[in-house]
Amino acid sequence: MKAIILAGGLGTRLRSVTGEHPKPMADLLGRPLMEHIVQLLRENGFDEICCTLRYRAGEIMAHFGDGARFGVNMHYRIETLPLGTAGSVGGCRDFIGEEDVLVISGDAACDFPLARLMDEHRARRACVTAALCRESLPLRYGLAVTDGEGDIRAFIEKPDWPHVVTDLVNTGIYVLSPRAVAAIPAEGPCDFGKELFPLLLARGERLAGVTLEGYWCDIGTPQAYYRCCADALDGKLRLTPGEAFRIAQAPEEEEAPEEGCCLSCGCEDRARLMGALSELLLDMGASFDDGLRLEGKGYRLHTSPSAKSSALRIAVQSEDAEFARALCLSAKELAEALQL
Secondary structure (H helix, E strand, O other), X not given: OEEXXXXXXXXXXXXXXXXXXXXXXXXXXXXXXXXXXXXXXXXXXOOEEEEEEOOOHHHHHHHHOOOHHHOOEEEEEEOOOOOHHHHHHHOOHHHHOOOOEEEEXXXXXXXXXXXXXXXXXXXXXXXXXXXXXXXXXXXXXXXXXXXXXXXEEEEEEOOOHHHOOOOEEEXXXXXXXXXXHHOOOOOOOOOHHHHHHHHHHHOOXXXXXXXXXXXXXXXXXXXXXXXXXXXXXXXXXXXXXXXXXXXXXXXXXXXXXXXXXXXXXXXXXXXXXXXXXXXXXXXXXXXXXXXXXXXXXXXXXXXXXXXXXXXXXXXXXXXXXXXXXXXXXXXXXXXXXXXX
């Protein structure tokens, strides 16, 4: 499948972070932001990628080359004059051909399931399909108003509170059909939201909206950039860190092997669940120096938070294997019940 990355902007507001580097090359967990985007595209089946460039195009081309080391084929189009978001895509007609194409910004971090967006586009036979996400404070974004069928009826650009009529943010990630590409003027600048989409809506074309689960953030300002970095460190944004970043991290603790039966109980808050278990086992003589340890005649029960995942690790040692498994299952059921 084919994708276009829009990466020609100057990124003036982010200069305090990027210096003279183009915005798509801003570092995020040890890799340029655009490298994370290329990886996301490849993981979702987009292996033919065309990148539209203008500011410091050589730096981006030198980093990605032909794309072979990233598992994709990279193509480039360099603009001498700003063509706008849709105009940039229009300049890639020879790359697009007669196929549907995904368009994504080179300066927004996300981990959306982009293959699902393409599937929805084809199933709904839309002229354009836009990736939407929900945002409780949508004032700095363009919004999309959808009807009961999920079709977009209007776009609202960065409204103030009296004009907020939806929480659906237009992320600027689109799948375009060949007829949408054909509607882009052959010359001159053209913007998706201000010109192309109103034109298509006036023609009665179907513009579909798909609300995707996952993370999305436009890093256009230093505040947004640093918030995105913190979210990536917290795991809210799923990224693969660069090698240099991984080396700088503390090594993960190894899970100590346990004999007997061992089960895992998934949970959102390991510490809170351990606190609930501690209250129950306190009067039963449990020790707290290494998770929760409870010993009785012929068994030893050990419950502790997993070092590698959001889960509790429950292990029982006993000479009676059937008893060990039954006790382990009972402990897991107790932990799961305490989360209700």
